[in-house]
Amino acid sequence: MSNQRLWALAPLMVLCLAGCGRDADKAGPDGVAAPSNQTLAAAIADEGDLDTLEGVVSNGGLSEVLEGKGPYTVFAPVNAALGTAGSELAGEAMKAQSAALLRAHIVPGALTRADIEAALARGGADGVQMRTMSDGLLTFSKDGDVIVVTAADGATARLTGAETVVSNGVVQPVDGVLVKAE
Template identity: 50%
Template sequence: MRATFAPGLAFALALAACGNAEEAGRTEALAPSDRTVAAALEATDRLDRTGALVRTAGLQQALDGIGPYTIFAPLDDAYAALGEAGDALGGDAAQSGALAASLLRGHIVPGLLTDRDIVNAIEVNGGEVEMTTMDDTILTFRDDRDGIVVTTRDGARARLLPGTEVARNGAVHPIDGLLRNAGESGSGAR
């Protein structure tokens, strides 16, 4: 069975998260920090590149705002997969800002989603759940018993890593890969 969650249906995920931490699997409830999503990215050493791209893309104000937003933030090492395309992210300010925004929109889901919300939604929906990013990319989440894996329809794949921070306006989930390439348009084709 497969369920798809559109941006406005984060409430359904919250309902799925009503069980306790033991029922949710390997996750615990996290208390929100007083930081914003943008500040959480800035404060996490392994997410420096994503934090810098938020500034380059002009998304800092939005991710410091009301939200909520959930960002699946690639570790710094994951950007090596961009190769030469990654060089454009440090080039001309206008071009690099547009490329950074395009890249990041494929990693941001509207709403607040904790680890527990994701695990519970997967369990409730028979093994996988789909979510739609800010650029209409479909992310599919599955539990492969070694952790949660997120994939896109074009074959990008990453694993959710420990270290999620629930901020006052969303959540930051470290991941070990990119969910799309710089400059690539949304892969939300259905």
């Protein structure tokens, strides 16, 4: 092929390579999908099994925080886990309790399940601990293939469902509330 034809094909090859790069931008070096453009608040609002939590977020006045820069990981109790507690936390009189419950379920940083699994593999039998936004301590451990989260007061939950990686963190659905009812 002559040099003239190669130069004529060069723009077409550049376009083809640029198109191939788009999918690569969506995945990180480990092949995990890149975060969506959503925020934590939007992801919670969009997930049908987190409707009750969305109400608690709104009542607790933390919508702006979950729309903000982050990153945070929200261990998000599903509807069944919150049960009647979600409706009990409604209203102006329960704003502080709503905010306190949420802060007990939020840790700084974006933690995927792969991150937690890797930390557990390094951490040994005692598990791995992280501080929440309420200065509580969460301990992560394994029960078979399931990741279990235990709060300092003994409340436990299991990571369940699919995590959602967003622009300002990660939503990790859990099947329990990480604060014992008083």
